[in-house]
Amino acid sequence: MELSTIQAIIYKNVIHMxxxxxxxxxxxxMPIMWVTPLIFQGIAFVGGTTSxxxxxxxxxxxxxxxxxxxxxxxxxxxSAIWGAGNAIRWEQESGTLEVLxxxxxxxxxxxxxxxxxxxxxxxxxxxxxxxIISLFLxxxxxxLGAIVSIAVMVLTVIGLYGFGVxxxxxxxxxxxxxxxxxxxxxxxxxxxxxxxxxxxxxxWVRVISLTIPFTLGLSVxxxxxxxxxxxxxxxxxxxxxxxxxxxxxxxxxxxxxLFTKMERFTRNKGSLGAF
Amino acid sequence: xxxxxxxVSKISKKFVKTRGSRFRRSRKKRIxxxxxxxxxxxxxxxxxxxxxxxxxxxxxxxxxxTTIVIPDSGVAKINGFDVVKESRQAxxxxxxxxxxxxxxxxxxxxxQENLIFFGRMYGLSRKKAxxxxxxxxxxxxxxxxxxxxxxxxSTGMKMKINFARALISxxxxxxxxxxxxxxxxxxxxxLRLYIKNVLQKEENKTILLTTHYMAEADQLSDRxxxxxxxxxVDTATPEQLKLQIKDQEVIKIRTTDSLPNRFxxxxxxxxxxxxxxxxxRIHTSDSSQIMLSVLEKLKEMNITIxxxxxxxxxxxxxxxxxxxxxxxxxxxxx
Amino acid sequence: xxxxxxxxxxxxxxxSLSRIMFEVNCAWELMxxxxxxxxxxxxxxxxxxxxxxxxxxxxxxxxxxLVGGRESEVLANYAATSDVILFLTFGSASMAILxxxxxxxxxxxxxxxxxxxxVSIYLTPASRFSIILGNTLFGLTMSVLAFFLQVGGVFFLxxxxxxxxxxxxxxxxLFFATVSLLGFSLIISGLVLAxxxxxxxxxxxxxxxxxxxxxFFPLAVLPVILKPLAFISPITWGVEGFREGVxxxxxxxxxxILGYIVILDFIWLILGxxxxxxxxxxxxxxxxLGHY
Numbered sequence: 097m098e099l100s101t102i103q104a105i106i107y108k109n110v111i112h113m114x115x116x117x118x119x120x121x122x123x124x125x126m127p128i129m130w131v132t133p134l135i136f137q138g139i140a141f142v143g144g145t146t147s148x149x150x151x152x153x154x155x156x157x158x159x160x161x162x163x164x165x166x167x168x169x170x171x172x173x174x175s176a177i178w179g180a181g182n183a184i185r186w187e188q189e190s191g192t193l194e195v196l197x198x199x200x201x202x203x204x205x206x207x208x209x210x211x212x213x214x215x216x217x218x219x220x221x222x223x224x225x226x227x228i229i230s231l232f233l234x235x236x237x238x239x240l241g242a243i244v245s246i247a248v249m250v251l252t253v254i255g256l257y258g259f260g261v262x263x264x265x266x267x268x269x270x271x272x273x274x275x276x277x278x279x280x281x282x283x284x285x286x287x288x289x290x291x292x293x294x295x296x297x298x299x300w301v302r303v304i305s306l307t308i309p310f311t312l313g314l315s316v317x318x319x320x321x322x323x324x325x326x327x328x329x330x331x332x333x334x335x336x337x338x339x340x341x342x343x344x345x346x347x348x349x350x351x352x353x354l355f356t357k358m359e360r361f362t363r364n365k366g367s368l369g370a371f
Numbered sequence: 372x373x374x375x376x377x378x379v380s381k382i383s384k385k386f387v388k389t390r391g392s393r394f395r396r397s398r399k400k401r402i403x404x405x406x407x408x409x410x411x412x413x414x415x416x417x418x419x420x421x422x423x424x425x426x427x428x429x430x431x432x433x434x435x436x437t438t439i440v441i442p443d444s445g446v447a448k449i450n451g452f453d454v455v456k457e458s459r460q461a462x463x464x465x466x467x468x469x470x471x472x473x474x475x476x477x478x479x480x481x482x483q484e485n486l487i488f489f490g491r492m493y494g495l496s497r498k499k500a501x502x503x504x505x506x507x508x509x510x511x512x513x514x515x516x517x518x519x520x521x522x523x524x525s526t527g528m529k530m531k532i533n534f535a536r537a538l539i540s541x542x543x544x545x546x547x548x549x550x551x552x553x554x555x556x557x558x559x560x561x562l563r564l565y566i567k568n569v570l571q572k573e574e575n576k577t578i579l580l581t582t583h584y585m586a587e588a589d590q591l592s593d594r595x596x597x598x599x600x601x602x603x604v605d606t607a608t609p610e611q612l613k614l615q616i617k618d619q620e621v622i623k624i625r626t627t628d629s630l631p632n633r634f635x636x637x638x639x640x641x642x643x644x645x646x647x648x649x650x651x652r653i654h655t656s657d658s659s660q661i662m663l664s665v666l667e668k669l670k671e672m673n674i675t676i677x678x679x680x681x682x683x684x685x686x687x688x689x690x691x692x693x694x695x696x697x698x699x700x701x702x703x704x705x
Numbered sequence: 706x707x708x709x710x711x712x713x714x715x716x717x718x719x720x721s722l723s724r725i726m727f728e729v730n731c732a733w734e735l736m737x738x739x740x741x742x743x744x745x746x747x748x749x750x751x752x753x754x755x756x757x758x759x760x761x762x763x764x765x766x767x768x769x770x771l772v773g774g775r776e777s778e779v780l781a782n783y784a785a786t787s788d789v790i791l792f793l794t795f796g797s798a799s800m801a802i803l804x805x806x807x808x809x810x811x812x813x814x815x816x817x818x819x820x821x822x823x824v825s826i827y828l829t830p831a832s833r834f835s836i837i838l839g840n841t842l843f844g845l846t847m848s849v850l851a852f853f854l855q856v857g858g859v860f861f862l863x864x865x866x867x868x869x870x871x872x873x874x875x876x877x878x879l880f881f882a883t884v885s886l887l888g889f890s891l892i893i894s895g896l897v898l899a900x901x902x903x904x905x906x907x908x909x910x911x912x913x914x915x916x917x918x919x920x921f922f923p924l925a926v927l928p929v930i931l932k933p934l935a936f937i938s939p940i941t942w943g944v945e946g947f948r949e950g951v952x953x954x955x956x957x958x959x960x961x962i963l964g965y966i967v968i969l970d971f972i973w974l975i976l977g978x979x980x981x982x983x984x985x986x987x988x989x990x991x992x993x994l995g996h997y
Contacts, residue, residue, distance in 0.1 A: 494830070
């Protein structure tokens with residue numbers, strides 16, 4: 097691992113992002129648009145922003161705060177799965193992948209660099225989104241817990257990017273990145289507890305969900321800032337954190353292994369730069 | 372005036388090019404006069420060459436004729452239909468290729484599917500589109516590739532299928548923008564023969580083609596317009612153009628080193644000199660008279676000669692004489 | 706009287722009726738072409754057809770989590786049903802169909818620019834309008850397929866109590882809503898053709914229209930300040946009418962909605978044609994067609 101490479105990649109990407117200021121504005125506003133219909137839905141179904149049935153499932157009546165955390169933090173999932181894979185794909189399409197690939201740099205460093213810069217971008221977005229939302233909506237968080245949450249989110253993001261690297265490996269072989277990513281994104285939105293708790297899902301889906309870093313991370317963060325929520329299964333939060341760390345290591349190992357394999361495969365096939 | 376299948380009168384077009392950052396105020400605007408009062412009349416059944424260096428305005432003119440670009444002023448008609456006011460009727464009257472054309476067909480569809488699709492877009496019945504497709508695939512020697520996706524074609528085959536696309540509607544007027552650009556020499560030659568023998572002689576099409584290959588224009592065109600900096604410099608048959616300098620001979624000398632400017636100017640009998648890096652073209656009325664003085668001068672300057680040729684003037688020499696410059700980035704080809 | 710110089714196989718039809726037939730043919734061929742191309746990306750195709758269902762499931766689960774079952778008395782005050790799943794399924798299904806129709810129409814020209822084939826299409830005598838119509842037809846056919854999968858999926862998982870006869874008022878709404886959406890696609894196509902950066906703006910507008918569309922909540926709960934905006938969006942009335950048709954058949958409210966849609970059809974279509982023609986002319990004047 098070469099620190100200077102990673103730095104160079106981050107630098108390149110941050111410059112790139114600063115050229116797209118409108119994008120930041122755009123992505124900061126978008127989640128608000130996603131949350132708002134859900135609020136209207138709450139009003140139409142239960143006549144307000146609290147629900148007793150919701151409390152039976154999640155431990156909290158305040159479904160508004162509950163789904164705001166989930167929706168905003170889901171940004172990290174999006175950025176992880178879109179980030180690494182599509183950066184590769186983007187280079188492939190613009191014709192710069194082969195140029196980048198012939199530099200004497202470890203491919204994994206490129207991916208790590210990209211991941212870190214994507215995280216910077218996502219964090220900026222998340223902060224802006226929370227600020228805007230708390231200006232408009234009545235959300236009730238334990239802000240002290242939010243500070244501890246940062247550490248949990250770091251662990252979550254590391255795992256998510258391991259998953260991102262895995263996706264990147266798949267994407268350089270199957271050249272339909274948008275679809276694949278969207279598919280995974282829509283799927284994750286369904287099986288992770290973004291809008292509802294794990295208890296609301298069928299049993300077998302819960303099991304799959306528990307192998308996703310975001311499920312563990314989000315559950316712990318919710319517990320920290322909304323202490324009335326219940327974890328599923330009802331373990332101590334620390335067990336979730338340990339699980340998260342194990343997932344991080346596993347995902348990165350599998351991710352790098354698969355990526356290296358797939359990358360070699362495309363070079364053998366001669367289709368690295370092809371699209 | 373309506374009897375010209377391709378009729379262009381006083382067409383002008385300016386483009387505004389902006390430089391610098393989109394977000395800064397200090398954007399510099401540069402106005403490029405792509406076409407300046409261009410007149411052009413192509414007769415029925417004629418192959419008409421539009422000859423000029425890159426950036427002379429050839430492609431802009433083709434784009435105007437094909438209704439892709441709207442002119443600032445002037446009138447252009449295809450088959451009697453105004454390209455601005457009756458653009459759909461005009462489009463039904465021509466087939467065209469613009470630019471390389473490698474990406475002009477759908478890569479995810481087969482060659483045959485592409486051609487039938489485009490035929491249908493010209494209002495051909497399914498059967499007619501199919502018949503025409505089979506015929507064209509055969510002509511382009513792509514019959515065995517008919518059911519393969521275009522993405523699997525070689526570059527040359529992609530060009531061929533794009534050429535066939537332009538012919539699918541069997542329109543009376545054909546517009547080809549640099550038809551042989553980027554083609555391998557043998558296919559370029561086949562294509563020229565096809566344009567001349569089949570499209571012109573058998574099918575009596577009216578054809579406008581742009582090119583910056585002198586030989587191509589010379590070989591194919593019945594008449595040629597020389598275009599430079601958006602202006603038509605001269606229009607005539609290739610022979611007439613060459614006739615303007617027919618009494619001349621051209622001494623072509625290639626040397627190992629670059630040559631200084633204006634070092635032969637004091638030799639009497641030289642009409643014109645065009646100096647380009649390591650080669651020099653000397654126009655004269657009698658090469659035998661000046662040859663010795665030229666060689667002596669070169670020897671005096673210690674310049675090593677690689678080759679010397681004496682030629683009769685080509686269309687290129689006529690172009691140079693008329694515009695004062697050669698065709699930039701031209702490529703020699705067979 | 707124009708005289709043509711050479712007889713050609715392809716002649717632009719001289720009479721208005723045959724011209725319309727010609728354009729319809731072109732749109733049809735374009736639709737077939739999009740199907741061909743789309744089917745050559747099997748993964749994408751599969752996703753497109755199944756996405757509405759995958760998208761709907763979390764919405765249903767969230768709805769159930771809120772009410773703790775599938776019946777909501779509060780909902781019955783606003784809508785013609787108290788069944789949360791029935792309400793959400795047809796709200797979401799109609800929105801999926803309608804957004805795809807205009808989205809495909811709007812994407813068509815952009816996609817041809819990417820692949821480099823826009824100029825080839827532009828060289829044919831087909832009207833630009835037919836190009837967008839062809840895309841719209843493709844969006845319509847594909848989303849109808851996705852609709853059956855979506856509604857079928859929910860029927861299989863949860864069961865739905867619907868009257869099959871009510872599909873008639875539903876289809877009627879769909880047909881009339883498509884006209885305004887075509888106008889909408891024309892506006893977006895024109896904008897994006899002239900200004901490539903407009904794409905972000907379009908995405909933003911799309912997000913905003915989805916926010917206002919009463920897919921997951923009845924129109925009645927929308928705050929007063931947002932209502933005027935919702936009322937001019939063709940998606941809003943399409944979704945509302947579609948669901949009213951399924952739940953109530955040809956009710957008074959259904960006819961009222963149809964009236965709104967017909968009025969919007971005129972406005973959006975005329976606006977669409979004007980805006981598209983303006984921008985398309987502008988782009989050709991600039992000589993920027995086919996650039997991307």
